[in-house]
Amino acid sequence: MWPDTQVVFVGYKIKATSFLRHRALRNTIQPLLFSLEEAEPKSKGITSSSVDLSPERIILAGYSRCLYCQNGYSKVVSLFRRPLDAIDPKRLNISVDPVENFQGTKFRVTSLSYFPYIDNRLNSEEPGRTVTILDSLDKRILDTLTGHANFTFEATAPPDMIPGYLSSNGSWNGMMLDIAELGADFSTCITINPDRLKILDKVRTCETDWICIVSPQPRVLPRYLVITRTFAADVWIYLLVTIMIWGVCLWALQRTESRLSGEGSESLSESILYGWAAIVDHPPEPPSNLVGQMMVGWLQSY
Structure with a gap:
């Protein structure tokens, strides 16, 4: 699912981990799970008919997933736990802190040389070879991001050394194959087209200076400069x-x-x-x- 997709579960707390950390939700920023719990669980021998379901004894609990809170891995966190009759929907906080610290997570990057934006040096000739990103525009951007967001990365080059194109049978190659098969978390600069936007999302890491050339409208030349005039x-x-x-x-x-x-x-x-x-x-x-x-x-x- 796309990161902006809103996913909400209603179920038991015991299912929170399996639901919120499901592989299908790996790109979802904040899935939610709401659970109804009893305020003071009674003995195991009670029957369902003796359970007190009054609002003051029912607890509404909310859970979500923090992507990198557990040493770079995701974990389930509790958002709130309040009696059902004491909940004010307007003051209910169901948001997780935005991802600003990746806790040293090591990301996989697929990259091709495209100087001056990106410049690579192959470390070996084997399939799945790693590359060393040399000084270039994308390298400086990555260095800045790793310092601010606390993450590391390992860059690899696609075996066929091409950006990636969609074939007639619907399969990808090159860098786009690494993205499509989850062999890489993100890529260095790559040209956007309608086909590629179906499986990836673009990220702007720097502002673009828009250049507009302004010139006066053409005027009629004076007679001494005109060779012919209709x-x-x-x-x-x-x-x-x-x-x-x-x-x-x-x-x-x-x-x-x-x-x-x-x-x-x-x-x-x-x-x-x-x-x-x-x-x-x-x-x-x-x-x-x-x-x-x-x-x-x-x-x-x-």
Whole structure:
């Protein structure tokens, strides 16, 4: 079960140890057991019909588990023991002191080198080999935590020397296999993804400095720095209308001149396309007739 899962038992005091120290609750921070007990047990020969079940003679007792109170091991502790009719639910204390001292517990750590966050040196080439964590960011964090929380650790490297990935058949490898099979209590730094979060919980041991890059919005460059600049929408519309009118006028004037001179003239589409070609850097050859030359000259000067 996850550490935040709330587990409550109701039963006999004699079952407190087997319940609260069950392997299924190894990750549960504070399981609880409530038990009803008789204030002054009578002789063993009494029958159930003679037991006094009045509220003043019934004791409500609460028990929980302290994870590292017994030289680094868990043990069952009593939270309270009061008569049933004297209990105030608002003042009832059912919390165990937070885990701040691990009483010298030796934890198992799975680790891979990922400099500068973690740097390891293999102590041997055998399976399940231990490693020595060299000076690195995670090593300094671990040294600080061991001093404050009073615990030690032994670091090992996974046999395949990989962080660990979920295969198609649902099995893990690498460091994640050590975590999944309880071969390690925790790991050094490892990248979090949705699959890994299903079997582990992340721990932040230091604050993260969030960096936000702020820059002004891009502005229009001045004319002396602009190599090319597109026209605005109204300029394009104005240019389109102008070229269309110019092309129609060129076609009409050349058609009139051709009727007078008997020479052929260009079509309407050719006149309009000629107008677009005349405003680029490499315009086509100007028309041979005087009317066309005057129209092209006016357009280019425009």
